[in-house]
Amino acid sequence: QSALTQPASVSGSPGQSITISCTGASSDVGTYNFVSWYQQLPGKAPQLLIFEVSKRPSRVSNRFSGSKSGNTASLTISGLQAEDEADYYCCSYAGSNTWMFGGGTKLTVL
């Protein structure tokens, strides 16, 4: 199985909105609503941002939102801030008790 496909990098200016895509297959993203997103700040462990496609843990800002259409999930960050500069990873349940991650997207805040 190949990893989920994410753009290697995205960038945006403070205040703008950006969207990171995560493309899988009908056997993972397309079938299951168990898509999650993780933010990894430099030198830190990943932290949960979004789960079950669009749900946010209470500690996560409502500037972060998730969605899914077909085999592609998306993470949108609105009102971009300098502190959002990090790597972002998507993850999907892939059936048969296995999980797949995306290759990661580096977000640069200009």
Place this chain on the structure above:
Amino acid sequence: QVQLVESGGGLVKPGGSLRLSCGASGFSFSDYYMSWIRQTPGKGLEWVSYISSSGSVIYYADSVKGRFTISRDNAKNSLYLQMNSLRAEDTALYYCAKCSSGSCLNYFNYWGQGALVSVSS
């Protein structure tokens, strides 16, 4: 607060073995499924294995099946990963991660800081 602390990483020769440990605190360890996830610079994140709260249900990624063994000791609030027949491609930062209650389906909501495993001759 939830804390997960990995230990046991190091440098090992191809074909060698290593045992990782993960000490958990700040939550009722015996109630939660746990998982190991690894990260390499080239391949990003890769799910490795998970274990149910009681230890009775275990699954592995195909890339480690037959070589790695996950286990837990609920009395010691600890998770383990025994890694045998190590290969160069197993070189990675290994994270232990807490799953949601009763399943890993929904998310991995807390991660440790990782244990570095390097496999090289």
